[in-house]
Amino acid sequence: MAAPAKAENLSLVVHGPGDLRLENYPIPEPGPNEVILKMHSVGICGSDVHYWQHGRIADFVVKKPMVLGHEAAGTVTKVGEMVKHLKPGDRVAIEPGVPRETDEFCKIGRYNLTPSIFFCATPPDDGNLCRYYKHSADFCYKLPDNVTFEEGALIEPLSVGIYACRRGSVSLGKKVLVCGAGPVGMVTLLVAKAMGAAQVLVTDLSSSRLAKAKEVGADFTLQVTKESPREIANKVESMLGSKPEVTIECTGAESSIQTGIYATHSGGTLVIVGMGSEMVNIPLMHAAIREVDIKGVFRYCNTWPMAISMLASKTLNVKPLVTHRFPLEKALEAFETTKKGVGLKVMIKCDPNDQNP
Known part of the structure; x- marks a missing residue:
């Protein structure tokens, strides 16, 4: 070219x-x-x-x-x-x-x-x-x-993280699971920590991306292999000491969304950020009987002023x-x-x- x-x-x-x-x-x-x-x-x-x-x-x-x-x-x-x-x-x-x-x-x-x-x-x-x-x-x-x-x-990808954390009501002291350590998963991690999350665990297939997540502030990382969604959810609970109140799913993969439902604390929130297939098989009744709220995210709104303030004040990097x-x-x-x-x-x-x- x-x-x-x-x-x-x-x-x-x-x-x-x-x-x-x-x-x-x-x-x-x-x-x-x-x-x-x-x-x-x-x-x-x-x-x-x-x-x-x-x-x-x-x-x-x-x-x-x-x-x-x-x-x-x-x-x-x-x-x-x-x-x-x-x-x-x-x-x-x-x-x-x-x-x-x-x-x-x-x-x-x-x-x-x-x-x-x-x-x-x-x-x-x-x-x-x-x-x-x-x-x-x-x-x-x-x-x-x-x-x-x-x-x-x-600020554009950062805004996705800000909006996702807002949708999940991330706040002081909460435990957060972030599925996926790509760019959106990384900014979600940064924002969750800036908003006061006590512990953030990040999952991914890639060990190098998880190493980067650890570098920028993840408290725990978990490399996903061939385990079932339930098995991964059990590992998440074991590492955090309890189920996370907020899960933010950034991959769009069906198995990862399933993990998110199994992993999230009863009464907690699963935020779907990743774009995957239109039709996805999920354990919906498992979410329903434990009152796990499932929220969608489409891009963002009203985030640029907050993002600029966070960058200018060095709240996150x-x-x-x-x-x-x-x-x-x-x-x-x-x-x-x-x-x-x-x-x-x-x-x-x-x-x-x-x-x-």
């Missing part, structure tokens, strides 16, 4: 399954309530890789060329005439989901559930793995001077999650690295004149 000779607005575009290209797009102009951003850091998400490999996620199908990327931060270069809270030169983190209208979900503060939402790099909407990007000013958040661009880009960095010109190599599962979070640097974190 060779970069065009003159990169006006170099963009990483998926055309269909397995077809990923660097192309020049026009630099956009802002609408009245929009800003133009010079992109700096964009993280690669599993969904980006999935669109590249398969051309679709569930009912979201790539029918026309689409720019990838939604974990992002950059600098304002131009503002629309109605924008008052931002100016050129402001460093911002981007919340990628913007409601297209104010409906009932927006009115009650759960705008993530509105069906009429623009979401970066979800067909048919373009993402922000490019040099210049246009976004709603209301969904761009100023970064304090002591928060880096990469930390700003990591997401920097160790970034294991690889590539310039935009080497985006395919970056995607191959992510696809192989090497490291944890791969970051693409979009500004050729500033490759710093």
